[in-house]
Amino acid sequence: MSRLTLALDVMGGDIGPRVTIPASIKALENDPMLSLLLFGDHQQISPLLSGLSSRFQERLTVHHCSRTVSDNRPLAYMLKHSKGTSMRLAIESVQKGQAQGCVSGGNTAVLMGLSKILLQPLKNIQRPALVSIIPTITGEHSVMLDLGANIDCSADNLYQFALMGAVFAQNRLDLVYPRVALLNIGIEEIKGHRSIREAANLLEKSTALNYVGFIEGDALLNGRADVIVCDGFSGNIALKTLEGVAKNLISMFRGNSASNNTSHICKHTLEWLAKKLFFKGNLQRLQQIHPDRYNGASFIGLTAVVVKSHGSANIDAFSYAIADAALQVRQQIPAKILCGLQQY
Amino acid sequence: MSRLTLALDVMGGDIGPRVTIPASIKALENDPMLSLLLFGDHQQISPLLSGLSSRFQERLTVHHCSRTVSDNRPLAYMLKHSKGTSMRLAIESVQKGQAQGCVSGGNTAVLMGLSKILLQPLKNIQRPALVSIIPTITGEHSVMLDLGANIDCSADNLYQFALMGAVFAQNRLDLVYPRVALLNIGIEEIKGHRSIREAANLLEKSTALNYVGFIEGDALLNGRADVIVCDGFSGNIALKTLEGVAKNLISMFRGNSASNNTSHICKHTLEWLAKKLFFKGNLQRLQQIHPDRYNGASFIGLTAVVVKSHGSANIDAFSYAIADAALQVRQQIPAKILCGLQQY
Numbered sequence: 001m002s003r004l005t006l007a008l009d010v011m012g013g014d015i016g017p018r019v020t021i022p023a024s025i026k027a028l029e030n031d032p033m034l035s036l037l038l039f040g041d042h043q044q045i046s047p048l049l050s051g052l053s054s055r056f057q058e059r060l061t062v063h064h065c066s067r068t069v070s071d072n073r074p075l076a077y078m079l080k081h082s083k084g085t086s087m088r089l090a091i092e093s094v095q096k097g098q099a100q101g102c103v104s105g106g107n108t109a110v111l112m113g114l115s116k117i118l119l120q121p122l123k124n125i126q127r128p129a130l131v132s133i134i135p136t137i138t139g140e141h142s143v144m145l146d147l148g149a150n151i152d153c154s155a156d157n158l159y160q161f162a163l164m165g166a167v168f169a170q171n172r173l174d175l176v177y178p179r180v181a182l183l184n185i186g187i188e189e190i191k192g193h194r195s196i197r198e199a200a201n202l203l204e205k206s207t208a209l210n211y212v213g214f215i216e217g218d219a220l221l222n223g224r225a226d227v228i229v230c231d232g233f234s235g236n237i238a239l240k241t242l243e244g245v246a247k248n249l250i251s252m253f254r255g256n257s258a259s260n261n262t263s264h265i266c267k268h269t270l271e272w273l274a275k276k277l278f279f280k281g282n283l284q285r286l287q288q289i290h291p292d293r294y295n296g297a298s299f300i301g302l303t304a305v306v307v308k309s310h311g312s313a314n315i316d317a318f319s320y321a322i323a324d325a326a327l328q329v330r331q332q333i334p335a336k337i338l339c340g341l342q343q344y
Numbered sequence: 345m346s347r348l349t350l351a352l353d354v355m356g357g358d359i360g361p362r363v364t365i366p367a368s369i370k371a372l373e374n375d376p377m378l379s380l381l382l383f384g385d386h387q388q389i390s391p392l393l394s395g396l397s398s399r400f401q402e403r404l405t406v407h408h409c410s411r412t413v414s415d416n417r418p419l420a421y422m423l424k425h426s427k428g429t430s431m432r433l434a435i436e437s438v439q440k441g442q443a444q445g446c447v448s449g450g451n452t453a454v455l456m457g458l459s460k461i462l463l464q465p466l467k468n469i470q471r472p473a474l475v476s477i478i479p480t481i482t483g484e485h486s487v488m489l490d491l492g493a494n495i496d497c498s499a500d501n502l503y504q505f506a507l508m509g510a511v512f513a514q515n516r517l518d519l520v521y522p523r524v525a526l527l528n529i530g531i532e533e534i535k536g537h538r539s540i541r542e543a544a545n546l547l548e549k550s551t552a553l554n555y556v557g558f559i560e561g562d563a564l565l566n567g568r569a570d571v572i573v574c575d576g577f578s579g580n581i582a583l584k585t586l587e588g589v590a591k592n593l594i595s596m597f598r599g600n601s602a603s604n605n606t607s608h609i610c611k612h613t614l615e616w617l618a619k620k621l622f623f624k625g626n627l628q629r630l631q632q633i634h635p636d637r638y639n640g641a642s643f644i645g646l647t648a649v650v651v652k653s654h655g656s657a658n659i660d661a662f663s664y665a666i667a668d669a670a671l672q673v674r675q676q677i678p679a680k681i682l683c684g685l686q687q688y
Contacts, residue, residue: 072532109534148529151537185492185580188416190453193495193577217584230581233537236529237578238585240561245589 003033004329005099006322007090010040011068013105013318014311017041020105021048023318027326028056030319034326035059037099039086041066065089069110079113087111091118094304101305101325103296105313112149115299115306122338127153128301129161130232130308131168132239136223143169143178144220144228147297148236155198158182158229159206162199164300165227166209167340171331173226181215181225183234188214199229217241296321298328300337305329347377348673349443350666351434354384355412357449357662358655361385364449365392367662371670372400374663378670379403381443383430385410409433413454423457431455435462438648445649445669447640449657456493459643459650466682471497472645473505474576474652475512476583480567487513487522488564488572491641492580499542502526502573503550506543508644509571510553511684515675517570521554525569527578528558543573561585640665642672644681649673 010020017040024036038045042064049060067085069078082088087106093099095118104111112128121128131145145165150157162180169178182200184192189200191214203211215225217238230238296317299306305328309321354364361384368380382389386408393404411429413422426432431450437443439462448455456472465472475489489509494501506524513522526544528536533544535558547555559569561582574582640661643650649672653665 072534074534151529183581185495185577185584190416190418217581217586218588220585220588222588233529234578234581237527237561237574237582240529241564241582241585242561242589244562244564244566245586 001031001033002330003035004101004326005035005037006325006329007037007039007093007099007102008322009087009090009102009104009106010038010045011086011106012111012311013309013313017044017048019313019315019318021045022315023313023322024060025049025052025056026315026319027322028059030323031326034322036061036322037090037093038062039065039090039093041086063089063093069106071107075109075113078107078110079117082110082114088114088118091115091306094306095119100329101307103307103309103318103321103325105309105311105318105321108148108308111306111308112299115302119302119304119306121301122303122334122341124341125164125301126160127157128299129164130235130297131165131300132297133172134221134239134242137221138223140223140226141173142220142223142226142228143173144230144235144239145300146230146232146235147239148232149299150231151233153195153231155195155202158195158199158231159202160301162203162209162211162227162229163341164337165229167337168300168333169226170340171333171336172328175226177210178226179210179212179224180227180229181212183220183228183230183238184214184216186214187216193231195231296324298324298333300333303334305333345375345377346674347379348445348670349379349381350669350673351381351383351437351443351446352666353431353434353446353448353450354382354389355430355450356455356655357653357657361388361392363657363659363662365389366659367657367666368404369393369396369400370659370663371666372403374667375670378666380405380666381434381437382406383409383434383437385430407433407437413450415451419453419457422451422454423461426454426458432458432462435459435650438650439463444673445651447651447653447662447665447669449653449655449662449665452492452652455650455652456643459646463646463648463650465645466647466678466685468685469508469645470504471501472643473508474579474641475509475644476641477516478565478583478586481565482567484567484570485517486564486567486570486572487517488574488579488583489644490574490576490579491583492576493643494575495577497539497575499539499546502539502543502575503546504645506547506553506555506571506573507685508681509573511681512644512677513570514684515677515680516672519570522570523554523556523568524571524573525556525559527564527572527574527582528560531558531560533558539575640668642668642677644677647678649677 010017045062065084065086069085069087087104090102091114094102127150129146130149132147133141134144136142143165145161166178166180169175182196184196296307296309305325307321307325309318354361389406409428409430413429413431431448434446435458438446471494473490474493476491477485478488480486487509489505510522513519526540528540640651640653649669651665651669653662
């Protein structure tokens with residue numbers, strides 16, 4: 001593993017430092033080559049770092065700032081008034097080369113806006129996108145984008161998402177010629193928005209991409225496609241709907257398997273259910289796909305790695321988002337996307 | 345129960361008469377006051393009716409037609425060439441007053457188009473919508489619309505869906521002042537398409553409607569809203585995503601509880617899971633919310649009852665769609681929506 005530094009907006013998310021600081025320490029424990037720049041309010045951060053052993057202290061640098069990105073204002077206002085905020089300073093440290101990537105649980109639109117302004121989209125990219133990895137019932141994974149960065153998308157936008165998603169899936173999921181599908185409300189070619197039908201035409205003509213057609217909401221987890229492409233609005237609705245059901249289910253499995261009342265046979269039933277529903281493996285694999293481990297959607301199409309954590313992430317989830325950013329830096333995802341796009 | 349007649353497009357759906365005819369007989373068994381007009385190919389229908397007792401025969405009338413709505417063509421083409429098809433004849437029989445409602449598992453867009461042309465929208469309704477009832481984890485139900493009839497929607501369209509949905513929920517779910525929410529990608533007022541934000545402004549100003557704000561995909565089953573309003577594209581994606589997970593899960597429960605290998609304790613585990621996940625009740629309630637019973641989305645905003653069955657519906661599911669249409673006719677849903685709209 002190579003040495004690397006990430007910048008964290010520790011004020012972002014619903015809870016702020018009480019989640020992000022313990023998560024940072026956890027990430028340092030798990031990754032001995034990782035250093036972190038923490039941007040946030042010193043007064044809130046310091047007590048959470050007291051008593052920390054020096055081997056962690058030396059890999060943590062706190063950059064005090066008292067301002068945070070305000071929420072619930074028009075995007076233009078929030079961007080304009082972002083100077084000196086923890087989110088902006090974290091992104092600026094990447095811009096200056098002090099860190100190789102950034103993680104924030106703050107406002108998605110502002111993170112996207114600032115990242116585009118400060119870190120710039122890759123050459124020829126019209127719209128960076130928010131991408132995530134989702135598990136499938138076949139025990140594999142799919143890549144899904146856009147998940148909320150671009151709520152209105154043209155056919156060209158969707159086509160570029162397909163290209164970026166294919167490169168992302170090749171690298172992150174280690175796939176050759178990944179199968180690309182467009183999310184739609186039917187599989188017939190006349191279905192859906194005009195932009196989707198036109199994107200389908202573009203994708204059908206592309207020999208570089210392995211386009212397999214439309215996919216509907218009920219097939220998202222079926223593993224029929226490695227890359228699922230959609231506009232940010234429907235992608236966000238679909239992913240959150242999935243998460244809502246999956247989270248209930250998985251927390252039930254975990255709650256039950258941890259309970260003292262759980263008999264041997266119940267555990268078998270749970271294993272069987274787990275197997276049928278999400279996995280070919282066993283409860284260990286169920287543990288592996290805890291939603292916390294799927295925290296961390298990534299902006300792709302930028303010159304550097306930016307990971308957006310769920311605002312409601314807990315300590316484990318935020319530490320996974322940090323680990324995800326570290327992995328993307330080590331895998332050189334932005335450079336590979338640039339290189340991949342030039343090949344198409 | 346009052347006597348009534350429904351018109352069925354027995355050629356619609358993935359399987360056609362082999363599903364729709366046994367489903368029709370089942371519906372007649374369950375509803376002694378129901379008569380059915382069957383529109384479709386006599387050659388395919390007759391063998392499926394052979395040996396049927398006279399008490400059912402006298403409540404069934406077969407209207408032969410060999411044409412069906414073609415699929416995979418532009419909507420305008422399909423509408424233009426719909427004359428003499430089973431779907432169109434079924435709707436025309438409602439138009440002529442020979443039947444009080446219609447059920448089809450055929451192409452949604454054509455069914456919508458023909459229903460609008462032949463049955464007309466209610467006065468002042470801009471866009472009829474596709475509505476369905478979904479179960480919640482609190483053991484109650486919500487109404488969700490639009491589910492695919494209108495893929496692009498203005499703020500005014502969404503506002504009308506809210507009005508229609510509220511009337512539908514009042515009557516079908518027996519609710520007073522139902523809570524109305526807009527499906528969005530966040531709960532903050534700056535989130536989502538402009539049309540959604542403008543619809544939120546309209547709904548906030550309306551004292552007649554109990555508007556409770558935005559709802560995200562992960563809260564769809566949480567029972568936080570009685571009426572969930574969205575454009576037809578995202579509604580279709582969200583509902584199908586929900587159905588995909590729920591269908592897997594419920595078929596597992598049923599499969600397991602039917603198995604000879606299921607021990608007493610396993611059954612308890614299943615009950616506990618069922619309780620936690622979807623119900624406050626027990627496995628009997630799980631049976632009650634089998635997806636088949638949720639087959640049958642309804643077009644509302646028309647002068648008559650039109651129910652769209654899933655194309656992939658099995659015999660049980662199609663018979664529930666027939667029963668749903670009968671219930672809506674008896675509840676006089678179109679008249680109540682018209683009356684309800686005039687009150688707002």
